[in-house]
Amino acid sequence: MDLLLLGKTLLGLFSAVATAILVSKLHAKRLKLPPGPFSFPIFGSWLQIGNNLDHHVLTDYAKKYGDVVLLRLGQLNIVAVSSKELAGEVLLTQGPEFGSRSRNIVYDMFTGNGRDMIFTDYGDHWRKMRRIVATPFTGNKVVQQRHREWEEEAAAVVEDVRRNPAAAAEGIVLRRRLQLMVYNNVYKILIGKRFESEEDALFVKVKESNGERSRLGHSLGNFADFIPFLRPFLRGYMNMCREITIRRLNLFKDLVHQRKKDAVLDGNSSKCAVDHFLEARHKGEIKDDNLIYLVENINVAAIETTVWTLEWAIAELINNPHVQTKLRAEIDTVLGPGVQVMEPDIHKLPYLQAVIKETLRFRMIVPCLLPHMNLNNAKLGGYDIPARSRVLVNAWMLANDPAHWKRPEEFRPERFLEEESRVEASGNDLKYIPFGVGRRSCPGIVIAMPVLGITLGRLVQNFELLPPPGQSRIDTTENNGQFATRVLKHSTVVLKPRSF
Numbered sequence: 001m002d003l004l005l006l007g008k009t010l011l012g013l014f015s016a017v018a019t020a021i022l023v024s025k026l027h028a029k030r031l032k033l034p035p036g037p038f039s040f041p042i043f044g045s046w047l048q049i050g051n052n053l054d055h056h057v058l059t060d061y062a063k064k065y066g067d068v069v070l071l072r073l074g075q076l077n078i079v080a081v082s083s084k085e086l087a088g089e090v091l092l093t094q095g096p097e098f099g100s101r102s103r104n105i106v107y108d109m110f111t112g113n114g115r116d117m118i119f120t121d122y123g124d125h126w127r128k129m130r131r132i133v134a135t136p137f138t139g140n141k142v143v144q145q146r147h148r149e150w151e152e153e154a155a156a157v158v159e160d161v162r163r164n165p166a167a168a169a170e171g172i173v174l175r176r177r178l179q180l181m182v183y184n185n186v187y188k189i190l191i192g193k194r195f196e197s198e199e200d201a202l203f204v205k206v207k208e209s210n211g212e213r214s215r216l217g218h219s220l221g222n223f224a225d226f227i228p229f230l231r232p233f234l235r236g237y238m239n240m241c242r243e244i245t246i247r248r249l250n251l252f253k254d255l256v257h258q259r260k261k262d263a264v265l266d267g268n269s270s271k272c273a274v275d276h277f278l279e280a281r282h283k284g285e286i287k288d289d290n291l292i293y294l295v296e297n298i299n300v301a302a303i304e305t306t307v308w309t310l311e312w313a314i315a316e317l318i319n320n321p322h323v324q325t326k327l328r329a330e331i332d333t334v335l336g337p338g339v340q341v342m343e344p345d346i347h348k349l350p351y352l353q354a355v356i357k358e359t360l361r362f363r364m365i366v367p368c369l370l371p372h373m374n375l376n377n378a379k380l381g382g383y384d385i386p387a388r389s390r391v392l393v394n395a396w397m398l399a400n401d402p403a404h405w406k407r408p409e410e411f412r413p414e415r416f417l418e419e420e421s422r423v424e425a426s427g428n429d430l431k432y433i434p435f436g437v438g439r440r441s442c443p444g445i446v447i448a449m450p451v452l453g454i455t456l457g458r459l460v461q462n463f464e465l466l467p468p469p470g471q472s473r474i475d476t477t478e479n480n481g482q483f484a485t486r487v488l489k490h491s492t493v494v495l496k497p498r499s500f
């Protein structure tokens with residue numbers, strides 16, 4: 001480290017200590033803050049908490065301190081909420097107050113300081129961007145217009161797996177093929193395009209750059225977020241983030257440009273999301289960079305979320321063979337052996353729906369939703385919540401709390417046909433909100449649920465899903481990141497074809 005950097009760091013440290021002590025004294029007098037672990041000047045509770053602030057750690061804090069906990073990490077206040085009542089306050093009753101998003105330095109960079117939709121503050125810009133995304137992705141006709149494409153993509157997966165001798169013998173990493181399928185589902189809506197194979201050059205490029213962005217954004221604890229004078233130590237990491245941001249935005253600009261050319265050549269092609277975004281741009285509702293960030297947002301929100309959920313569901317179906325057998329029997333009985341699951345069939349397959357709901361409960365991939373934020377000082381559960389707190393709703397804890405659920409530690413889809421038969425994934429009961437609820441809830445539920453139903457239904461009716469030879473289970477060790485819970489190791493799966 002050079003002397004100048006060391007000098008700057010020490011100076012920063014000294015002024016931060018002085019400011020932190022002064023601010024905390026002033027605050028402590030006036031505000032009734034939620035309980036939480038002891039907070040030191042400058043570092044807050046970072047030394048006790050460490051860098052693993054995932055939903056399990058937050059659950060432990062909730063058990064110790066209560067339904068609303070304040071964790072101070074340097075300058076950042078993190079408010080963790082874990083009761084139905086307070087989740088309702090944050091997401092519904094006080095939705096506008098807590099409807100902004102907390103970003104960190106990396107997400108400032110990824111989103112151009114909130115020029116996107118997902119990480120922008122609650123207000124007119126967000127409202128406009130959300131409406132523009134909603135038309136092509138979540139309008140009430142989207143399922144009707146698109147389900148044939150999703151069925152064809154799922155049929156292509158089944159075909160490819162049947163043709164691959166390794167699938168029935170040593171097994172394959174099915175995730176890779178499912179990833180291509182979900183990219184195709186989303187890219188057809190986004191730019192009217194699908195990729196032919198996993199080797200398609202553009203697919204490889206998009207997938208790698210999204211993967212790199214996701215890897216860099218996944219880290220849970222980032223000390224430079226809450227102790228800004230330590231930022232110089234992260235120069236290398238920040239440079240990588242900057243580089244990937246530029247690369248991705250250029251890639252998405254090229255995609256939009258290409259779509260403009262294709263649409264002119266082929267006047268008959270049906271309208272895709274980018275066409276809607278371009279119209280909004282022409283009307284002056286959004287600017288060029290907002291348009292590119294919308295494309296960026298769909299790339300991060302729509303694809304891996306669905307792939308991770310499929311990956312978890314497959315792992316649970318293999319580790320719970322009785323569930324898999326029961327699901328297969330339901331499909332065979334209702335549709336007839338070999339009659340392929342179509343989207344309109346899903347409502348006739350309650351056990352399939354229950355398996356999906358149970359996966360989203362037990363393996364909630366966005367366990368604390370995306371971070372909410374209050375722009376101004378607010379009140380919650382009788383406590384003062386300082387402006388710009390990062391508010392995390394521990395949705396995983398609500399969905400796995402023995403106070404609300406019978407034997408929550410079991411993967412038991414039957415619960416959604418028996419004691420929880422009225423509970424829906426759309427959040428009609430706040431103990432189960434895998435897509436959030438309220439203003440900032442996931443608009444993608446409209447397409448995610450049918451895609452999950454078609455894909456899982458087709459896999460189970462066409463194959464027996466098994467662990468690889470020599471193993472009795474799929475490894476379900478979690479990899480918990482800033483926003484998402486993924487499977488640590490992408491599993492190899494054996495798929496034995498059924499004959500009809």
Ligand code: HEM
Nearest residue numbers: 118301302305306309366369370435436440441442444448
């Ligand atoms: C199984 C699949 C998915 C799950 C579990 C999921 C879950 C979530 C969750 C928990 C949130 C945050 C809610 C909150 O902070 O209150 C969210 C936000 C969002 N999701 Fe999804 N999602 C999935 C698929 C999709 C798809 C397919 C799309 C495509 C349109 C999508 C688009 C979005 C967007 C745009 C937001 C941000 C909304 C806003 O800030 O206003 N998601 N999602």
